[in-house]
Amino acid sequence: MGARLALQNVSLHFGGVTVLQEVGFTAEPGSILGLVGPNGAGKTSLFNCISGHYRPSAGSITIDGTEVSGDRPATLARRGLARTFQHPALQLNETVLENVLLGAHSRLPGGPVSWSLRLPRTTRSEKELRAEAAALLERHGLAWASRMPAGELSHGLHKGIELCRALLTGPSLLLLDEPAAGLPHSEVEQLIETVRRVQSDDITVVVVEHNMGLISALTDRVVVLDHGRKLMEGTAAEAQADQRVIEAYLGKDLADDAA
The missing domain is CATH 3.40.50.300 (P-loop containing nucleotide triphosphate hydrolases)
Structure with a gap:
């Protein structure tokens, strides 16, 4: 290899x-x-x-x-390829789960147009990715915070959220x-x-x-x-x-x- x-x-x-x-x-x-x-x-x-x-x-x-x-x-x-940064850029008013889902853009079928039109295949993919994001948070000890706004959490937890977001790209x-x-x-x-x-x-x-x-x-x-x-x-x-x-x-x- x-x-x-x-x-x-x-x-x-x-x-x-x-x-x-x-x-x-x-x-x-x-x-x-x-x-x-x-x-x-x-x-x-x-x-x-x-x-x-x-x-x-x-x-x-x-x-x-x-x-x-x-x-x-x-x-x-x-x-x-996925990358994290020294200073995570999160949407602080969004939930932890929604922040992780931001990493899924490269995996959505049909690109932004299909996403904006809410086509059936995009809706199915969103459900699958949401479940995958929840599983990542569970695996890395952040499931308890999934529904909390990211802005309420510590710097260290922000880094964990960013890592899960990167991992969601596969x-x-x-x-x-x-x-x-x-x-x-x-x-x-x-x-x-x-x-x-x-x-x-x-x-x-x-x-x-x-x-x-x-x-x-x-x-x-x-x-x-x-x-x-x-x-x-x-x-x-x-x-x-x-x-x-x-x-x-x-x-x-x-x-x-x-x-």
Whole structure:
């Protein structure tokens, strides 16, 4: 079986500024890959290239062997890619269930026209997706909140809602952008369990995260970026022991002092 996600020599330039330079790695089906690095390393820019928000200046991005570089987010959603963001964008006056259902747009038959006309096949699909959304909330411990307005819930629960919304698209590849940001330790532990359940469904997960405890607990491998380049690739333990990584995070002088 080939790689679920493969990047080769991906570069990104804005004017004369190089943001990413010849970044490459693969993520296998059902694996969890961590993407880490100091602030400004290019992690979010790389996520934006993978998810269609930026068009790479050069290089190749494939999902299950299909070239997707430059595809729009909606096209990538139909190819099985879903993404969460550091700051979830929810409809705070809508219920939790309705927010999750917003993830179903790419699966509705006939597109927006059929949906607006309430054609019979669209109505049937809506019922099926509503049941699937409820099942996702049940599986991830949020069924109790399904009828509550999202605005009444905590930041941590907003992240859980956004994750369920992403999963309702039926992804084979899930990008998580700093899922632990702002969460207390107890909720980070719950997040780890949630992502492991996602992995058990043979979904490939790529996670950008500063919480190295979460990265160590979850990932099979990590890719470390620094100044837009891939610094190293290996296990989380290998990354934390790598002198180049220590210097990237601390600066060479502080790293030498710590040594």
